[in-house]
Amino acid sequence: MISQGQLRIYVVKNSLTKHKPWFYHPENPERLMYALKGIREEGLEDYLEYISAEGKPSIHKYEELLLKVHCKNYLKYLEEMSKIAPVEIDPDTYIVNDTIELAVESYIYSYTIARTGYRYKAILLRPPGHHAGKCGKAMNTVTQGFCILNNAAAAANSLLDKGYNRIAVLDFDIHHGNGTQEIFYKTDKVLHMDIHRDPSNFYPFTGFPDQIGKGRGRGYSVNLVIGPHTGDDYYEELIDIVEKLLRMYKPQQVIVSMGFDGYMGDGLADTRLSMYMYNKLGLMLHQLSIPITSILEGGYSLGLQYGLPAYIKGLLGTDVEAGETKTPKQIVEEYRRINNKTILKIEEIWGGG
Numbered sequence: 001m002i003s004q005g006q007l008r009i010y011v012v013k014n015s016l017t018k019h020k021p022w023f024y025h026p027e028n029p030e031r032l033m034y035a036l037k038g039i040r041e042e043g044l045e046d047y048l049e050y051i052s053a054e055g056k057p058s059i060h061k062y063e064e065l066l067l068k069v070h071c072k073n074y075l076k077y078l079e080e081m082s083k084i085a086p087v088e089i090d091p092d093t094y095i096v097n098d099t100i101e102l103a104v105e106s107y108i109y110s111y112t113i114a115r116t117g118y119r120y121k122a123i124l125l126r127p128p129g130h131h132a133g134k135c136g137k138a139m140n141t142v143t144q145g146f147c148i149l150n151n152a153a154a155a156a157n158s159l160l161d162k163g164y165n166r167i168a169v170l171d172f173d174i175h176h177g178n179g180t181q182e183i184f185y186k187t188d189k190v191l192h193m194d195i196h197r198d199p200s201n202f203y204p205f206t207g208f209p210d211q212i213g214k215g216r217g218r219g220y221s222v223n224l225v226i227g228p229h230t231g232d233d234y235y236e237e238l239i240d241i242v243e244k245l246l247r248m249y250k251p252q253q254v255i256v257s258m259g260f261d262g263y264m265g266d267g268l269a270d271t272r273l274s275m276y277m278y279n280k281l282g283l284m285l286h287q288l289s290i291p292i293t294s295i296l297e298g299g300y301s302l303g304l305q306y307g308l309p310a311y312i313k314g315l316l317g318t319d320v321e322a323g324e325t326k327t328p329k330q331i332v333e334e335y336r337r338i339n340n341k342t343i344l345k346i347e348e349i350w351g352g353g
């Protein structure tokens with residue numbers, strides 16, 4: 001095990017109480033209880049640090065930093081919505097009276113923590129961010145999928161502001177990070193790699209393999225898709241592909257949109273990933289020997305309790321023992337073909353390798 005000084009699990013404390021739905025909704029403060037329970041059960045509590053901003057974070061106060069990712073009209077819209085809260089801004093996404101201050105707090109912490117000293121940082125925050133595009137809904141999709149401000153994009157921008165020019169964003173939430181893809185679609189300074197459930201029949205219906213970036217960004221958006229009922233056996237192949245691409249791209253830091261909703265029985269997806277796979281993801285990142293900032297996206301129950309601690313252990317270089325879940329054979333063949341095609345294309349753009 002590496003020394004405690006190399007890892008921190010930050011918890012944005014207000015996420016435990018604020019932005020509470022007034023009706024049943026899977027994105028609620030209880031989520032973090034699952035995560036904290038799992039962290040304690042796995043003996044990782046010494047890595048926890050609770051953080052809380054002074055005063056009330058507002059859009060007005062942090063406008064300059066928010067404008068690095070989002071457009072002015074969207075920020076204005078959020079302020080307006082906040083005034084008439086509680087309100088559902090779309091069929092998935094709610095805003096209550098303290099939502100905006102929590103979203104701003106989580107965004108600002110993502111921006112500042114990405115550039116601090118620890119090698120491995122994980123930030124447990126709410127609301128999630130990867131579906132939030134520059135001006136709200138991303139890539140003409142149906143909703144903002146519980147997201148208000150894009151925290152992973154804030155973290156990547158923090159590093160761009162610092163002069164970095166090779167940042168990778170790895171999004172392993174089961175849903176495509178369409179907000180993040182939209183924000184970095186035209187740059188080669190941020191490689192956005194996203195493993196998600198095939199969008200032809202899954203929310204947010206974006207993130208197809210042929211979306212590979214535009215202009216300078218061509219070849220720097222990589223969408224790896226998995227079919228229904230995918231288990232560990234096939235998912236593992238994609239982790240190997242991601243590792244290969246990361247080693248070729250040589251990022252200065254990886255920002256991870258960590259979502260645990262692909263975990264078997266977590267609630268929102270039909271995939272069958274086990275703690276073993278989340279551990280593998282962590283181990284793969286650990287082996288890159290570069291700074292990793294992981295930001296919470298989805299995960300609604302068991303994925304947070306079991307998948308998240310297994311991932312953190314992986315970051316520390318510790319493996320977990322668990323059985324492997326299987327994928328139906330025809331699904332493996334179909335998706336192997338689709339993803340191999342994507343990778344051939346990316347490698348062709350990058351000049352072979």
Ligand SMILES: [Zn+2]
Pocket residue numbers: 173174175259261297298299
């Ligand atoms: Zn998700």
